[in-house]
Amino acid sequence: MSKIKEAFAGGKAFIPFVTCGDPDLETTARLVREMAARGADLIELGIPFSDPTAEGPVIQGANIRALSGGVTTDKIFALVEELRRDVSIPLVFMTYANVVYSYGAERFISTCQRIGIDGLILPDLPFEEKDEFLPVCRKYGVDLISLIAPTSADRIAMIAKEAEGFIYIVSSLGVTGVRSEITTDISKLVSVIRENTDIPCAVGFGISTPEQAARMSQHADGVIVGSAIVRQIAELGKDSPAPVGEYVAKMKSAIS
Amino acid sequence: MNESKGRFGIHGGQYIPETLMNAVIELEKAYEHYKNDPDFQRELSDLLNSYAGRPSLLYYAQKLTRTLGGAKIYLKREDLNHTGSHKINNVLGQALLAKKMGKTRLIAETGAGQHGVATATAAALLGMECVVFMGEEDTKRQALNVYRMKLLGSKVVPVTSGTATLKDAVSEAMREWTSRIDDTHYCLGSVMGPHPFPTIVRDFQAVISKEAREQILEYEGRLPDAVIACVGGGSNAIGSFYNFIGDESVRLIGCEAAGRGIDTFETAATVNTGRLGIFHGMKSYFCQDEYGQIAPVYSISAGLDYPGIGPEHAHLHDIGRAEYVPVTDDEAVEAFEFLSRTEGIIPAIESAHAVAYAMKLAPEMDKDKIIIVTISGRGDKDCAAIARYRGEDIYE
Numbered sequence: 195m196s197k198i199k200e201a202f203a204g205g206k207a208f209i210p211f212v213t214c215g216d217p218d219l220e221t222t223a224r225l226v227r228e229m230a231a232r233g234a235d236l237i238e239l240g241i242p243f244s245d246p247t248a249e250g251p252v253i254q255g256a257n258i259r260a261l262s263g264g265v266t267t268d269k270i271f272a273l274v275e276e277l278r279r280d281v282s283i284p285l286v287f288m289t290y291a292n293v294v295y296s297y298g299a300e301r302f303i304s305t306c307q308r309i310g311i312d313g314l315i316l317p318d319l320p321f322e323e324k325d326e327f328l329p330v331c332r333k334y335g336v337d338l339i340s341l342i343a344p345t346s347a348d349r350i351a352m353i354a355k356e357a358e359g360f361i362y363i364v365s366s367l368g369v370t371g372v373r374s375e376i377t378t379d380i381s382k383l384v385s386v387i388r389e390n391t392d393i394p395c396a397v398g399f400g401i402s403t404p405e406q407a408a409r410m411s412q413h414a415d416g417v418i419v420g421s422a423i424v425r426q427i428a429e430l431g432k433d434s435p436a437p438v439g440e441y442v443a444k445m446k447s448a449i450s
Numbered sequence: 451m452n453e454s455k456g457r458f459g460i461h462g463g464q465y466i467p468e469t470l471m472n473a474v475i476e477l478e479k480a481y482e483h484y485k486n487d488p489d490f491q492r493e494l495s496d497l498l499n500s501y502a503g504r505p506s507l508l509y510y511a512q513k514l515t516r517t518l519g520g521a522k523i524y525l526k527r528e529d530l531n532h533t534g535s536h537k538i539n540n541v542l543g544q545a546l547l548a549k550k551m552g553k554t555r556l557i558a559e560t561g562a563g564q565h566g567v568a569t570a571t572a573a574a575l576l577g578m579e580c581v582v583f584m585g586e587e588d589t590k591r592q593a594l595n596v597y598r599m600k601l602l603g604s605k606v607v608p609v610t611s612g613t614a615t616l617k618d619a620v621s622e623a624m625r626e627w628t629s630r631i632d633d634t635h636y637c638l639g640s641v642m643g644p645h646p647f648p649t650i651v652r653d654f655q656a657v658i659s660k661e662a663r664e665q666i667l668e669y670e671g672r673l674p675d676a677v678i679a680c681v682g683g684g685s686n687a688i689g690s691f692y693n694f695i696g697d698e699s700v701r702l703i704g705c706e707a708a709g710r711g712i713d714t715f716e717t718a719a720t721v722n723t724g725r726l727g728i729f730h731g732m733k734s735y736f737c738q739d740e741y742g743q744i745a746p747v748y749s750i751s752a753g754l755d756y757p758g759i760g761p762e763h764a765h766l767h768d769i770g771r772a773e774y775v776p777v778t779d780d781e782a783v784e785a786f787e788f789l790s791r792t793e794g795i796i797p798a799i800e801s802a803h804a805v806a807y808a809m810k811l812a813p814e815m816d817k818d819k820i821i822i823v824t825i826s827g828r829g830d831k832d833c834a835a836i837a838r839y840r841g842e843d844i845y846e
Contacts, residue, residue: 243742243743244612244743244744245612245617245618245621245729245730245744247467247621247624247625247730248467248625248628250625251611254611261743266741267741267742268741291465291728292727292728292729292736292738292742293741293742293743294742295726295727295728295742296725296727296738296740296741296742297741297742317467317468318465318466318467318728318731319465320464320465320466320467320468320471321468321471322454322455322463322464322471323454323463323464323465325454326728341467341468342468343467343468343469343471344469345468345469345470345471345472345473345631346468346471346472347472348472349468349471349472353468364467364468364469367469367628367629367630367631368469368625368628368629368630369625369628369629
């Protein structure tokens with residue numbers, strides 16, 4: 195069993211996202227420990243990119259703050275190494291293809307294995323291009339996470355059949371960001387996925403309230419929350435870990 | 451078996467969010483169908499000829515040739531097209547295609563505003579809604595074009611993210627497309643982005659070299675020795691090169707915006723200073739730092755101020771078929787003024803980069819040699835900025 199599957203073994207999984215280095219790496223470390231302690235089952239660690247084309251304004255802002263603070267891929271690797279002394283839940287990186295490609299796929303992904311990163315989410319790497327990194331990911335036992343969108347339609351079966359780790363269901367059209375309403379029929383997406391694979395699926399994009407999380411978890415195996423957390427970090431900065439921990443606990447209990 | 455499509459050597463591909471994949475697949479299917487449809491081609495030719503003013507002139511610049519004292523220089527006058535640049539060639543093709551696909555709304559990115567104006571024009575003509583994304587910095591540099599787009603009935607959205615220039619306008623147009631796909635076609639302005647855009651845009655711009663090749667054979671009875679065009683994303687350059695690629699004797703020269711110089715950080719010369727990367731849907735060369743963060747590039751020309759280059763150019767560079775040379779702001783401004791004085795033709799500051807290199811190359815060549823320089827657009831839009839560059843404030 196891949197380590198990622200463990201996150202889904204004890205019921206519905208709550209998956210928070212943070213951008214590493216927003217506002218600084220010390221705060222990121224405290225946030226990760228706090229979220230892990232308060233019920234996060236898996237954490238998505240964002241490596242900032244200068245031009246995050248799949249992100250809405252909230253996470254774009256986090257990327258800019260982190261990069262202007264001088265965060266680099268190497269510093270984030272060091273952060274994860276330090277976190278792995280006591281944080282045992284699965285951790286995945288979420289970043290853009292060029293961050294991995296430019297560092298060197300072999301060098302980047304072998305480092306992931308060494309420091310204890312379990313998976314990689316690259317929103318600008320669709321099914322057709324996954325061979326760019328998949329052979330290296332397999333070599334080092336790092337799951338390359340597949341995304342399925344409301345527009346995937348006839349592509350769902352093909353993607354699901356080859357998916358690894360978990361499937362990231364994009365709840366809505368557009369970019370990341372808090373939404374008051376999610377209109378996509380998630381249960382229908384999930385049922386097509388289920389016909390093709392038994393790996394877990396988690397829903398993300400737009401989820402912020404416990405009610406939304408509870409509704410999404412009726413259909414999916416997990417719920418991913420990014421912008422709603424990043425927004426709190428943007429407001430509270432270094433003081434964000436405790437309130438974000440509270441929020442994670444509340445969200446986790448809403449889906450349990 | 452995964453199949454990566456739209457490759458030029460190792461470059462190209464489709465590095466985009468899953469949300470957009472069916473949209474680009476649908477576009478590819480529609481294009482494959484209509485490009486072989488005689489009715490579509492006839493409709494497009496009619497628009498290009500009767501509305502955009504094609505074929506464009508291939509003009510023998512006698513005075514420029516004499517002044518430089520070397521190779522004979524011909525100018526391919528894309529500046530004489532309706533809307534003032536080569537951009538209309540691609541836009542009429544894509545807008546017509548989008549309309550056949552049942553789309554009612556066009557979105558576009560623009561740098562200098564030339565592609566935005568062309569898209570707004572096509573939208574007005576074909577009765578489509580149009581939204582243009584433009585870096586806030588560029589809306590200031592190119593205020594006249596912002597007004598033109600609004601006059602044509604389009605909405606202009608100033609983009610404040612990142613460096614607030616062309617690359618951010620592309621990012622924002624991509625974000626907008628992921629949020630509204632059903633009725634919207636993203637009318638990409640250059641030979642970049644995910645497949646099938648680099649191929650579609652190249653095919654629509656190839657009319658430049660198709661005409662130029664016929665014209666030079668008619669006037670001179672032989673092929674040129676060099677073809678020179680400016681390169682940002684590279685649409686006028688690939689259009690100028692395409693029908694000469696098979697003619698090994700013809701040098702193909704792309705002029706990149708070097709800004710303040712390729713030894714400074716204030717440059718946009720991608721092939722000369724960038725390295726291999728994946729961005730905006732394609733694998734190609736990009737200006738970036740050691741961690742793959744895209745560099746904040748700079749050029750006096752808003753249209754060339756882009757950190758990447760189209761994948762087919764990257765491939766032509768790799769195989770040595772085309773050369774990519776840097777041209778600085780200073781050189782481009784001098785060429786802008788020089789062509790205005792010697793030939794009475796005010797080129798776009800983008801095109802002035804190509805003129806600048808011709809000014810270096812022509813004197814080194816024998817008088818029986820022939821150069822074609824593509825004047826991709828006209829320079830009216832740049833007059834205020836060039837005046838400022840020379841320390842003069844003019845009020846429009």
